Amino acid sequence: MIQSMTGYGKADAHFGGKKIYVEIKSLNSKSLDLNARIAPLYREREIEIRKMITPIVERGKVDFSIWTEKENAAEIAPINAEAVKSYVTQLRSISEEAGLPFDDSQAWQLLVRLPDTTAVQTSEELTEEEWNVVSAAIKEALQHLVDFRKQEGEALYRKFKEKIDNIARLMKEIEPFEKSRVQKIRERLEARLEELRGVDYDKNRLEQELIYYIEKLDISEEKQRLTNHLNYFCETMNTGHAGQGKKLGFIAQEMGREINTTGSKSNQAEMQNIVVMMKDELEQIKEQVLNVM
Structure with a gap:
């Protein structure tokens, strides 16, 4: 997964x-x-x-x-008693020598500001x-x-599966238009030839040219390769191998090539609209693949 x-x-x-x-x-x-x-x-x-x-x-x-x-x-630092006693002794001595009164409350206010009145903290060592x-x-x-x-991966998996299924469904929606366009191509060519009154043409040759033209527009191989890529994408998602994200990205690129080729061969508006929807689904896959391990 x-x-x-x-x-x-x-x-x-x-x-x-x-x-x-x-x-x-x-x-x-x-x-x-x-x-x-x-x-x-x-x-x-x-x-x-x-x-x-x-x-x-x-x-x-x-x-x-x-x-x-x-x-x-x-959080409370211990008081350095020896330092406080020394300061008090010195303050009393100075007060007596200077003839100044010794005020206990003022003395304590001064003491808390003097250095070393709290015990020196020794540096810690990692045991x-x-x-x-x-x-x-x-x-x-x-x-x-x-x-x-893993939780995020499960969400991505469901998202990818949804998009893969959508592409497969859209690919099947192309099939009816793919079959009908052969007859439409034939009818369009014959209608053009009918407009050229008085021009004789070889119907056998027309059939050969028509077959050649239709083969150039055939997307059977693209559909087969795209199906293989869709299946391979799902298989890769289900493996636990490292580097799945990069591999899925490469597969998505190959899927894009087949969808683009299908679009270039689509000569019907309905088919091209479906290809656009397939591209949209694939683009969402590409964006999310960047988040996969």
């Missing part, structure tokens, strides 16, 4: 007082175009992250993001335990992306 290149997946996890978010979304593209935005702590694992993503997404313009947020319990949590979240987000793509 086909998959769409359009997809979205997300996941989150908790570790060490923070919440880890993973998001991945993809759109159609001729090849893989991966743009990764990774939180600083996890950048050392970027190569591994890309190796996880690449075989799953295969094709498409992909935006991958991973970021963290501190949870409520971890193997945390990486396992992150890795699991990435895999979960990728699975959601694949599920999304």
Whole structure:
């Protein structure tokens, strides 16, 4: 079954007082175009992250993001008690030396603005335990992306099947006009010859020329090839091989050639109108094929 290149997946996890978010979304593209935005702590694992993503997404313009947020319990920075005591001692000493009153409320307003009153946060290091949590979240987000793509692929499959059936139906609608036009061509030629009074012509030769003319306008081969292409398109959709989108695009091009040739051989307005409708159905297929993996 086909998959769409359009997809979205997300996941989150908790570790060490923070919440880890993973998001991945993809759109159609001729090849893989991966743009990764990774939180600083996890950048050392970027190569591994890309190796996880690449075989799953295969094709498409992909935006991958991973970021963290501190949870409520971890948002409050601890106070550096030693630094506060040192500042208070210095402030009292300066007040006494300068003969200025020491106001506790004003002192606290000043203290919260001074540097180092909160404990210095040491730089984080990525542990193997945390990486396992992150890795699991990435895999979960990728699975959601694949599920999304499959759902979109099912919708595309139904759309393609509808358009393929429409083209096959329109092709059959051509047949009555195709058969009647032979008699119309004959009648038109004979009527022209009747206008040429006094001109004698070889009726056997006329039959030969008529047969030759009709053979040039015959679309039996085009119809047969178009039928084969329609069947092949459906068979390709039902396979699970990689690169279905490109293959379906090539088949659609071949379908277009047969429809165009049929139109060039159609010398009746009714047939040409049907060919136009076939082209419209095929154009919708071509547009949507660009979204197929």
